[in-house]
Amino acid sequence: xxxxxxxxxxxxxxxxxxxxxxxxxxxxxxxxxxxxxxxxxxxxxxxxxxxxxxxxxxxxxxxxxxxxxxxxxxxxxxxxxxxxxxxxxxxxxxxxxxxxxxxxxxxxxxxxxxxxxxxxxxxxxxxxxxxxxxxxxxxxxxxxxxxxxxxxxxxxxxxxxxxxxxxxxxxxxxxxxxxxxxxxxxxxxxxxxxxxxxxxxxxxxxxxxxxxxxxxxxxxxxxxxxxxxxxxxxxxxxxxxxxxxxxxxxxxxxxx
Numbered sequence: 574x575x576x577x578x579x580x581x582x583x584x585x586x587x588x589x590x591x592x593x594x595x596x597x598x599x600x601x602x603x604x605x606x607x608x609x610x611x612x613x614x615x616x617x618x619x620x621x622x623x624x625x626x627x628x629x630x631x632x633x634x635x636x637x638x639x640x641x642x643x644x645x646x647x648x649x650x651x652x653x654x655x656x657x658x659x660x661x662x663x664x665x666x667x668x669x670x671x672x673x674x675x676x677x678x679x680x681x682x683x684x685x686x687x688x689x690x691x692x693x694x695x696x697x698x699x700x701x702x703x704x705x706x707x708x709x710x711x712x713x714x715x716x717x718x719x720x721x722x723x724x725x726x727x728x729x730x731x732x733x734x735x736x737x738x739x740x741x742x743x744x745x746x747x748x749x750x751x752x753x754x755x756x757x758x759x760x761x762x763x764x765x766x767x768x769x770x771x772x773x774x775x776x777x778x779x780x781x782x783x784x785x786x787x788x789x790x791x792x793x794x795x796x797x798x799x800x801x802x803x804x805x806x807x808x809x810x811x812x813x814x815x816x817x818x819x820x821x822x823x824x825x826x827x828x829x
Contacts, residue, residue, distance in 0.1 A: 575684060578715050581691075583725065583732075584665040589694045593683040593733055600712070602786050610776070618756065652717060660714040663722060663733065668707040674723055678736040685724065685731045702726040761817045768824040 578593040606615040619628045636644035663685075667808070683693035687695035702708060702724070723734040754762075789799050 580713055581662045582665065582685065582695070582709075582711070583659075583662040584698070584709070587698070588662070589693060589698065590688040591685045591695070591731075592688060593685055596682040596684055596732065601654045601780070601783055604789070618654045640771070642817055647668065655778070656714055660719070663711045663713040663724070664711040665711045665724065667710050668702070668705075670706065671723070671725065674708070677742060678721075679723075680735045680737050683733040700733050702731075704730075716720045758814060758817075761814060761821070765817050765821050765824070770822050795799045 574594050576592045577595050577666050580591060582589040582591055598792060607613060608615060620626070634646050634648055636646045638644050639812070676757065694735070698709075703726040707808040709722075711722045711724055713720055713722060721736040723736060725734055785802060792799065
C-alpha cells in the first residue's frame, strides 16, 4: 500500500514521525466512455491553444487567475517554501471528546502509522488518549490545503480523520415540519426498532448491486440480454400504524 502523506504528529515538544495510508479502496466496476458509432474509447488530451500541442505533466505548472486571462504562476518548490515547520506536521491543537465532533464534519480516514523509532512515543499517545476517551484535534497541510484532523485512538492504532471546516458545511435546504407523534405511534416505532436491532458486523455486508452489475457484464459478454431484476411494486400502505405493524411482523418472521 502506497503512503498517501508523510508527516509527524506533534504535541508540545513531542514529535512522532508517521505515514498516512488510505483506509479504503475502490472496488466498484469502472466504465470507460466510448463513441456510440465505433465503440472506440474517448481520449482526453491536454492541449495548449497557443502552442497547438499536447502538454505533458512535467510541462504543466499551477496558475491562479487574479484577473480575466491574467495568471500568477507557482512551481511545486515555491508552494513548498510557503509551508512552515508546523504546516509539515500534524500538530495537535487540543484534546476533546469524540462526541463533541458532529458526524457531518467527517470527510476521509487515514491510518496513521509510526515510522521506525517512533513506536514508543506513538504507543504512549495512543494508550493515553484511549484511556482518557479523548481524541486529538489537529491541523496539517496536505498539498495546498490546510486540513482539520481528528486523531482517533483505536485498540490497534490511531486513525487520522480529516474534517470539513464549518464554512464548508451547508445548511439543510428545506426545514422539515415536525408533526406531533401520538403516544401509540411512538411506542410502535420503538417496537419496530427493537425488533430490528442486532449487533453491527461489517463482514456481513457487501455491495449487492456491484455483484449484479458484474453478472450483467458477464451476460453481455456471452451475448445474453439483460432482464429486469425486480418488477414488483411496493404495497400502497397509507396508514402509518398499519405500515409499522406489518414491518414488525415481517421482522419477527425474518422477512423485513
